[in-house]
Amino acid sequence: GQQLNQSPQSMFIQEGEDVSMNCTSSSIFNTWLWYKQDPGEGPVLLIALYKAGELTSNGRLTAQFGITRKDSFLNISASIPSDVGIYFCAGRGGSNYKLTFGKGTLLTVNP
Amino acid sequence: DTAVSQTPKYLVTQMGNDKSIKCEQNLGHDTMYWYKQDSKKFLKIMFSYNNKELIINETVPNRFSPKSPDKAHLNLHINSLELGDSAVYFCASSQQLGLAVHIQYFGAGTRLSVL
Numbered sequence: 001g002q003q004l005n006q007s008p009q010s011m012f013i014q015e016g017e018d019v020s021m022n023c024t025s026s027s028i029f030n031t032w033l034w035y036k037q038d039p040g041e042g043p044v045l046l047i048a049l050y051k052a053g054e055l056t057s058n059g060r061l062t063a064q065f066g067i068t069r070k071d072s073f074l075n076i077s078a079s080i081p082s083d084v085g086i087y088f089c090a091g092r093g094g095s096n097y098k099l100t101f102g103k104g105t106l107l108t109v110n111p
Numbered sequence: 112d113t114a115v116s117q118t119p120k121y122l123v124t125q126m127g128n129d130k131s132i133k134c135e136q137n138l139g140h141d142t143m144y145w146y147k148q149d150s151k152k153f154l155k156i157m158f159s160y161n162n163k164e165l166i167i168n169e170t171v172p173n174r175f176s177p178k179s180p181d182k183a184h185l186n187l188h189i190n191s192l193e194l195g196d197s198a199v200y201f202c203a204s205s206q207q208l209g210l211a212v213h214i215q216y217f218g219a220g221t222r223l224s225v226l
Contacts, residue, residue: 033214042115042201042217043154086152097142097205098167099215101154 006089006102013079014110021105022073023089031092032065032072033099038085046087047074079109114138115218117202123224124192131188132221134202142166143185144203144215145177154201160185161207189223197225 006023013019023032031050035043047058049065049072056063062075072091076083089102115136124130136143144167145157159167160179174190189196199222203215 035217037152040219042203042219044217045214048214088154097144097159097161098156104152104154106152 004089004091004100004102006105008105009103010106010108012108012110015079015081017079019076019079019083019107020073021087021089021107022071023091023102024071025091025100026070027093028069029072029091029093030069032063033090033092034061034063034072034074035088035090036085037088037104043088076107079107081109081111083107084109115202115204115216117200117218117221119221120219121222121224123226125226126192126194128192129188129190130192130223131186132200132202132223133184133186134218135184136202136204136216137183138204138206138216139183140204140206140216141182142205142207143179143182144205145185145187146201146203146217148199148201148220150198158185158187192223192225194225197223199223 003026004023033048034046037043047063052069053067054065060077086104086106088104090099118133142161144159146154148154157171158177163179176188179185199220201220202218205215
């Protein structure tokens with residue numbers, strides 16, 4: 001089946017720093033999604049990407065759909081303590097419904 | 112109003128018991144899902160229903176049985192609980208409308224502990 005490699009597995013940064021994380025796939029995806037999970041909560045959608053090369057921003061967050069359709073990255077600028085959480089990439093291949101999730105990036109922001 | 116709500120939030124039970132987790136969404140979505148998140152936070156799809164019809168059934172022990180009485184509800188019944196069933200179970204829903212079918216909205220999770 002499709003697999004997603006998400007890196008890094010974890011990050012420890014200082015408040016104000018920029019952060020970058022990415023996902024790569026062994027096969028082509030048609031949609032990339034980025035979610036954030038706070039402790040004790042479910043994942044919440046941050047950004048959705050639908051076209052190869054698409055670059056989309058949501059406040060301090062920017063994500064891109066790789067031109068090869070096999071990768072995506074998420075950048076967070078000027079991190080703040082509430083950015084702490086687990087960030088998941090998710091991709092859709094041929095199925096209309098099935099999302100494949102990356103293993104997550106645990107972000108810790110030191111004030 | 113909570114868009115996707117699961118009950119209970121916490122479930123502690125003994126090995127061998129049978130338990131159910133309920134999920135309801137008030138978003139008017141056509142499709143609902145159950146995911147399992149293990150201790151390493153890996154999210155794995157288990158089941159999906161579209162308009163009460165099973166459309167995704169991953170390799171899950173048949174002790175797990177989903178039931179969708181209507182498109183706003185998807186319940187998960189687990190028979191003969193085992194230690195390895197301990198995890199967080201997430202319900203999610205999505206709408207089949209153009210590209211938006213791919214955006215899944217998650218509940219807050221049910222933390223199952225099997226002792």
